[in-house]
Amino acid sequence: MAKDKKVEQITDMEVDFAQWFTDVCVKAELVDYSGVKGLFILRPYGYAIWENIQSWLDRRFKELGHENVSMPLLIPESLLQKEKDHVEGFAPECAWVTMGGSEELPEKLCIRPTSETLFCEHWSHVLHSWRDLPMKYNQWCSVLRWEKTTRPFLRGREFLWQEGHTLHATAEEAIQETEQMLEVYAECWEKFLAMPVVRGVKTEKERFAGAERTYTVECMMHDHKALQAGTSHYFGDGFARAFGISYSDKENKQTYPHQTSWGASTRIIGGLIMTHGDNNGLVLPPAVAPIQVIVVPVAAHKPGVLEKANELLAALKAAGIRARIDDSDNSLGWKCAQWEMKGVPLRLELGPRDMENGQCVCVRRDNFEKVPVALAELTEKVPELLDAVQQGLFDKAKQNLDSHIFEAHSLEEAKELQEKHGGFIKTMWCGGLDCELAMKEKAGMTSRCIPFVQEHLDDVCPICGKPAKHMIYWGVAY
RNA sequence: CGGGGUGUGGCGAAGUUUGGUAUCGCGCAUGGUUCGGGACCAUGAGGCCGCGGGUUCAAGUCCCGCCACUCCGACCA
Numbered sequence: 001m002a003k004d005k006k007v008e009q010i011t012d013m014e015v016d017f018a019q020w021f022t023d024v025c026v027k028a029e030l031v032d033y034s035g036v037k038g039l040f041i042l043r044p045y046g047y048a049i050w051e052n053i054q055s056w057l058d059r060r061f062k063e064l065g066h067e068n069v070s071m072p073l074l075i076p077e078s079l080l081q082k083e084k085d086h087v088e089g090f091a092p093e094c095a096w097v098t099m100g101g102s103e104e105l106p107e108k109l110c111i112r113p114t115s116e117t118l119f120c121e122h123w124s125h126v127l128h129s130w131r132d133l134p135m136k137y138n139q140w141c142s143v144l145r146w147e148k149t150t151r152p153f154l155r156g157r158e159f160l161w162q163e164g165h166t167l168h169a170t171a172e173e174a175i176q177e178t179e180q181m182l183e184v185y186a187e188c189w190e191k192f193l194a195m196p197v198v199r200g201v202k203t204e205k206e207r208f209a210g211a212e213r214t215y216t217v218e219c220m221m222h223d224h225k226a227l228q229a230g231t232s233h234y235f236g237d238g239f240a241r242a243f244g245i246s247y248s249d250k251e252n253k254q255t256y257p258h259q260t261s262w263g264a265s266t267r268i269i270g271g272l273i274m275t276h277g278d279n280n281g282l283v284l285p286p287a288v289a290p291i292q293v294i295v296v297p298v299a300a301h302k303p304g305v306l307e308k309a310n311e312l313l314a315a316l317k318a319a320g321i322r323a324r325i326d327d328s329d330n331s332l333g334w335k336c337a338q339w340e341m342k343g344v345p346l347r348l349e350l351g352p353r354d355m356e357n358g359q360c361v362c363v364r365r366d367n368f369e370k371v372p373v374a375l376a377e378l379t380e381k382v383p384e385l386l387d388a389v390q391q392g393l394f395d396k397a398k399q400n401l402d403s404h405i406f407e408a409h410s411l412e413e414a415k416e417l418q419e420k421h422g423g424f425i426k427t428m429w430c431g432g433l434d435c436e437l438a439m440k441e442k443a444g445m446t447s448r449c450i451p452f453v454q455e456h457l458d459d460v461c462p463i464c465g466k467p468a469k470h471m472i473y474w475g476v477a478y
Numbered sequence: 479c480g481g482g483g484u485g486u487g488g489c490g491a492a493g494u495u496u497g498g499u500a501u502c503g504c505g506c507a508u509g510g511u512u513c514g515g516g517a518c519c520a521u522g523a524g525g526c527c528g529c530g531g532g533u534u535c536a537a538g539u540c541c542c543g544c545c546a547c548u549c550c551g552a553c554c555a
Contacts, residue, residue, distance in 0.1 A: 018549070037546065093554070114555095148479065148553060155554075228555065267555055298514050333515035351514055361514090478555090 010341065012279045017223045018151075024273055025152040028282040028342045038150035038157030042266070045342065048290035050160060050266055054140065056192050056288075057162060057264070060184050066136040066164060071118040074109040079117050083242040086116060089209020093145040095157075111144040116210070116261055119165040120243035127167065130249045133257060134177070135167040153270030154227075154478050161265035167245070167257040171236065174258035175213075178234040181262040182215040185230035193268065194285040194394035195219050195275050196401050197229060198424070198473065200449030205436050208261075212236040218448045218473070220401045221274035224422025226448050226475035229271055232262035270478070275397050276366075282343030283365055285393050286386035293323040293382060294339045298332055298351030309350045312360065312378060316348075319379040321386070323348075340365060345389045346382065348373075366392045405473070410462045414474060415443035424448060424475045428468035430461035438463055445474040 010027055013020040025031050030046030042050060058068070074097060081087045090113045097109040112118065119137065127135065142160045150156055164181060168174040182199060189195040197217040207214040211233035219229045237256035240246065249255040276283040286292050293316055297309035309325055316323035326335050339347055347363040354360050362371045362382065366389050373381045404423025408414035414425045425445065429435060439445050450470045461468045 016549090022548080033547070035546080089554095143555095145554070147555095149549095149551095151548090159555075161555080231555075263555075265555055301513075329513090331513065331515080331517055333513095333517080335515085337516050349514075353514070 010279060010281055013222060013277075014279075020277075020279070021154075021270075021274060022152065024277050024282050024341075030269070030273075030282075031152045036157075038147055038155075040152050040156050040158075042160070045290060046269065049269055049272070049284070049288060052288045052290065053188070053192070053268065054162070056188055057184070058138075058140070060188070061138050061162075061164065064136075064180065064184070065134075066138045066166075069137050069139050070141070071112070071115045071122070071139055073112060075112055075115075075117055077108050077110060079121055080110050082117065082120070083210050083239055086210035086239075090114065090145075093147060095144050095146050112141075113143055113145045114261075114263070115139065115141075115143075115163055116165065116239060117243075119261075120239050120245060120259075123167060124243050124245045127245055127247050127257065129247055130169060130255075132247060133167060133169045134173065136164070136177075137166065138162055138164040151270075153266055153273070156266075159265050159267065161263050163261060163263045166260045167240075168260070169249070169255075169257060171258045174236075174260050175234050178213070178215055178232045178260045178262065181260070182217060182230070182232040185232070185262075185264055186217050189217060189219065189229055189268070189271075190394070192285070192287045193272055193275075194287070194390055194397060195229070195268075195271060196394065196398045198401075198449065198451055199453075200451040200473065202231070202449060203431075203436060203447045203472070205433055206447055208233045210235065210239060211261075212238065216449050218424075218475075219271050219275065220397075220404060220423065221271065221478070222277070222400070223274070224400075224404050226424065226477040227267070227271045227274070228448075228477060229268055230262070230264040233260060235259040235261065275400075276393050277343070280337070281341030283393065284343035284345060286345040286390050289343065289345050290322065291324050291339075291342075291344050292321050292386055293346045293348055294344045295323060295325040295348045295350065296332070296335050296339070297325070297327060298349050298354075300327060302352045304355065305350065305352060308355055312348065312350060312375070315379055316382060319383070321379075321382060346385055348382075364389055364392075366396070407457055408462065409458055411439065411442055414439070414445070414462070418443055418445055418474070418476065422476065424473040426451075426455070426457065426471055426473050427462050428456075428458045428460065429470050429472040430464055430466040431469040432461070432464060432466070435461055435463035439474055443474070444476060446477055448473040448475045448477065 010023040011019040029043050032041040032043055034041050094110045094113055098105055140162050142158050144158050147155050147157050166177050186197050186199055189197050197219055199217055202214040202216050213234040215232040216228055217230045219227045221227055237258050239259050240256040246254045246256050295309050295313045297305050300306045313323055313325045345365050348360050350360040359372050359374050362373050362385055406417040406425050408417055408425050408427050414427055417425050436447055450472050454471050
């Protein structure tokens, strides 16, 4: 089909992946640029996706006993500086408020890049007894990090996220929390967003500033680059000591609690786009899609068509399906292209011929398969089709992930594999920073994670030849 | 922050070399004909030419500065 490429065209991802991504973001009406670099407008359709992710996670967080709070936007400089590693990690990208009205402030205030310090300060006031533990807080907010280069969803200076912060009596309990929350992300991405993940631990180099251990879920994009899709940190009692957070334990001894934090951001929407999208635009898994079914009446001027289409719409809605009708007077082709671009999982066409046959035609966004559905079975079949699309997208993404994990036994081989195929390159690793730096220097890859699921590939680290401690995944990351 | 590219109605561009009345396509509005994969006709609205200086009788065009977007690096979710 020779398409009119004049206006609503999306660059093919094979031609220019980055441009394809930007095109999808803009043309599917997810974002718009604002007047300030790195600050993006989430349009209704884009925000609706975030709201769906948000409500899935929020419900799960609450099921697990977390409470939502709201912390201030601004952090006094002195507070930010209390934990040394943390401030060193974030100082380079802080933005500061220095004026109040026309007066210069006595102390400059950092616009939060993350809220650990605020939570710590607060906890130092309110934690008194072992009976107060655990404290499991979460907040939904936006944060600001003065990035050099920015892209919609993937790297904004301001971005929406959630940050969970918890305090526990023991290290074991805190570590369990950290692992549990990582699993919540993994479950949400895999089940809800149909994005398969690799779960693992970050190396010391890639660890969050101030953390003792950082867990991560890593996803693979269409272009075989990696996306860190959610992280969960165990802090030990380092922050508690730095901020003077202590409590009386059962023996009335002043004790420092163990702390965690974990976060996921709108960046995951960038991941969603780059995992499922195609050259026709966005492709959304039904679970997260703001519109799951778009009803398109064909030849809507013919008697009865529009009425019947609205009837179907009402039936779908009554069955709990997020459905909408496109009764605009645009041509059929235009409508098809438009809703494909916006990634709606299922298009339901109903025309006079269908009505004669007592059916409609469902078209799957993931594979364009056309499925005739008897009107009498509509509310049974549509959910089945939506499930099939969800599963189809996951399977395709899993296939992309599995077929792009390669094993290497030397730095040279790792480099070649990365250049040739992209993806994750797995090798053994001695645990040394020098080898990590060498991989970055010579092969352009960073360590993605030390996967929970380990394999024994060699006895020694292929980079330095010393005894190997772990199997590790390398990749080029967003 | 270093290097490249780009900024002209909502979108995509021509015009810049050689200064001289703001152009085209799409979209948008109204009316009509259409309608099973990006339809067509007619009429119409819409522009501080990214921003600020400068040169000139005259600047979208030349000069200086700045900003934004974008790509490639370094930094990062």
